[in-house]
Amino acid sequence: MASVQSTRLADFLESTRDRMNDPNLSLSTVRDVCEALHQAGSEPEGVTYAEVDAGGVPALWCVPADCDDSVLLYGHAGGTVVFSMHSDRKAAGHLAKAAGIRSLVVDFRRSPEHKFPAQQEDFETAYRWLLSQGYRPGKIACGGHSVGGNLAVSLALSLRDQRMPLPAAVLSISAWYDTELKNVTLKSNAGTDKILSMPLMEFFRESWLGGTGTAYDDPRVNMLYADLAGLPPVSIYYGAHELLAGEAAEFADRAKEAALEASLHSVPEGQHLFLLGAGRVPETDAAISEMGRWVRLKLGLEQK
Template sequence: MAVSRQAHEFAEFLADVSAKSSTPGLDLAVIRDIVDSHHKASTEPEGVSYAEVDAGGVPALWAVPEGADPDKALLHFHFGGSVTASMHSDRKAAGHIAKAAGARSLVVDFRLAPEHPHPAQLDDAGTAYRWLLAQGYQPRNIGSTGHSIGGTLAVLLPLRLLAKGEATPGAIVSVSPWTDLTLHNPSVDENEDNDKMLSRATLELFRAAWLQEPGVDFTDPRISIANADLTGLPPTTVHYGAYETLADDGAALGRRLADFKVTSEVHALPEGQHSFILGAGRVPEVDQAIQRMGQWLRLHLGS
């Protein structure tokens, strides 16, 4: 199946931003500014308004579609390997997903590494979740969503809640997740030329910034979902691009969800790029995938 012209243009856009951000000698603050420009790939979703909030001490941004169900909320985590990106880079893509789901979305501006290594991002995710509960949202009415490292956090948060005996969100949408921190999956190298955003070298930089504990074990199930016990996870859908360095991470997560009898679906986007939801509103294949994500959330939240 041939992919659309818009999908090719989106891949070129990602390659252009990657080239700018990997210019030698750039200060991290400048790199972060460049990465935040990924928001330009998405169109502004019609009928969605935004409001910045303090979610229990964590900065966040509400994306509120017209006519959204007042009882349901999404908790959305952005991309960037824990080192770059922000609630601003994800604002529009999160708005498109929120609109598809008919629910407002809280886009979490979690702390970034290397200044704030693991588990700061997961701690902030938990704080924002508890803030939603304090606002009166029931756990079963909250969807955990995100892409790239955000797709990892979207799963790690419910796993951490399960380990503590706490109620999890009602559904998960994990896009382009990084699930194996050992970087042993073949697609990491096989898709090196296809993936216009990520490379092994970039992933290694992110990993070093994020996981700073002495003697850290990259197979630890608390960081590598590939090795985690997934028993008890809420209904989970995984979406990934076939051209991603992390394509095998997404596919393997799908298989493990089935092994653990979690209600799940897995969707591979043909020739899809890492974090493809950033093409929301411009790339027809992306919009179709986002409609699927919205249907998953409508089906499982509150049930």
């Protein structure tokens, strides 16, 4: 049974979805509504924040006290349309604290003003900026939440194809992998996911890819068609109640078929955006604790 706090988070997400369903809202207003979702979590104690120019891309450092000089490069949620580095700030701060490292949240350009591949370009620019600042690839993990989880994987693919040094690990949380929108849980979990819906996913897809000539099965955006061989270890988390649960399992299977070190973790009765409950929802905090230890292991900061 879900905790009281988890149920409250689901109710909060549902109320936000209800507000977004108003057809009279402008995109700027919808973005403002989504930014307020950061209220679901608490401020992580002992974490400071600093905005930075990461090679021309705005980004936000989340720096825990006495942290190791390693980095989690982090992509925020929002389907490329909503959210920002500020909306995921608390969650990224809790993740950074759990791992004992700093996190860099990338404020990539949003669609529909900036369509594919702008977001991937910004994420890779931030990674290259970290290298230019002296961070070694073996001390960098890349991760992300929702579409940010897609960007974390696509970054590793792009770096591999360019024969660039790869990050040590990929942490993918409630990721949107399937731009074809065909997994069965998009229908079977429609009654349990309190924030996502098929019309919303279709809106995100059109905003991101519409007019670009990019096919929905293009492996640059659809990670279920990508060749995953040679990628770093990947850890995949999802909420059992979210629309994207099925594609998380499908991606994990693809990763294992490609001989990757891959693990799959379900948060019981977890919502899409369960991560935003960091510091308030016990199920979220337990998952973050696991994520933090895994990242430390892959960065060589903790023994098995």
